[in-house]
Amino acid sequence: MSYQCVIVDDEPLARELLEGYLEKIPDFELIASCPSAIEASSVLTNNNVDLMFLDIEMPLIKGTDFFKNLVYKPQVIFTTAYRDYAVDGFELSALDYLLKPIFFERFFSAIQKFLKLQSKTEDGVLAQVHSDKNAFLFVNKSKKQIKVVFDTVLYVESFKDYIKIHLEEKETLTIKESISSFEKRLDNRFIRLHRSYIANSEKITAYTRNDVEIGRIEIPIGNNYKDNMLPFLKSV
Numbered sequence: 001m002s003y004q005c006v007i008v009d010d011e012p013l014a015r016e017l018l019e020g021y022l023e024k025i026p027d028f029e030l031i032a033s034c035p036s037a038i039e040a041s042s043v044l045t046n047n048n049v050d051l052m053f054l055d056i057e058m059p060l061i062k063g064t065d066f067f068k069n070l071v072y073k074p075q076v077i078f079t080t081a082y083r084d085y086a087v088d089g090f091e092l093s094a095l096d097y098l099l100k101p102i103f104f105e106r107f108f109s110a111i112q113k114f115l116k117l118q119s120k121t122e123d124g125v126l127a128q129v130h131s132d133k134n135a136f137l138f139v140n141k142s143k144k145q146i147k148v149v150f151d152t153v154l155y156v157e158s159f160k161d162y163i164k165i166h167l168e169e170k171e172t173l174t175i176k177e178s179i180s181s182f183e184k185r186l187d188n189r190f191i192r193l194h195r196s197y198i199a200n201s202e203k204i205t206a207y208t209r210n211d212v213e214i215g216r217i218e219i220p221i222g223n224n225y226k227d228n229m230l231p232f233l234k235s236v
Contacts, residue, residue, distance in 0.1 A: 003114075004048060007033040008040040008063065009055035009079065014100065018053050018079070021107045028111070037066035049074040051095075051114055056080040075117070077110050097227065137185050139165070139175050146173065150187060154214050156198040166217075193229050194222035207233050 005028055009015045015033045022030050031047055034040040037058060043049070052074045056063040067076055073093075081100040095117065096110040138145040148165060157164045158179035165173040183190070183198055191201050197219050199212055206213040211220050212233070221229050 002027050002029050003050040003118075004029050004031050005051045005053070006031060006040060006043055006047075006049050006074075007053045008037060008058075008066075009053070010035050010058045011055070014055065014079070017102065018107070021102075021104055024104075025108075025111055037061040037063065040066070044070065044072065044074070051075045051077065053077050053079055053098075057082060075114055077114075135187055139173060139177075141173060141175050148173065150189065150200070151202075153190075153200050154203050154217070155200060155219055156182060156190075158196040191229065193225050194220055195224075201233075204233070 005022060007015050007018050007022075007030065009018070012035070015035070019030060019033055022028050028051075031049070032040070032043040034043060038060065040052070040054075044052075052067075054063040054067060054076050056078055057080055063078060063080075067073065075095045076093075077096045077098060078094050079098045079100060079102060096113055098106060098110060134149070135151075136147055136149045139148055140146075148167075152168045154166045154168060156179060157166065161178070162174055162176050163179050163182055165175070167173065179196065179198065183192055186198065189200055189202050190198050192198050193212060199214065199219055203214045204212050205215060207221075209221070209226065211218050213219075
């Protein structure tokens, strides 16, 4: 499957850089590289665009304002030299936010986010996010192996060398294991949103750019996790 892409940036060198990066990625077709939002508008009207790389600070129309007013919105990755625009980008459901100068490793990471989202939404179905309701694991507590059904887990909290597994009906299990080790044993409904917290995405009832809520419980989103967390939350 080929994905159609558009680059929108008033800086020729910035466009050339992204053009070169896209050439290295299979199955991504660049159909237009536009110096302005006005030119990009015509391209979007006449083509089915899957992914747009959009500069924010441009003459006449800022990228965020342009995207906000689109009727058909492709997936968007904002590019800018200004870190302060990150919040604006994610509030518009941006897939990612690339800070100039953009290095290939960071660009490739953004592409992987796009591909991951496509795998979840193929044919309009979230393919693997809502996982098997009967999936489980066993945890070791007091020399006993205790079964933990994933669907009953609300979130996991780390403190020192232990983790506390918060379950439905206000039950908790405290075991000696690192949160990073435990994370590897979980399926993809669980998301790491802080160095000390993992949440069951199917139990999240509300979120902001700073925290998620599971019922009345507020769990912070760590600064180092926001780039991955906010696009993920918007996709589930």
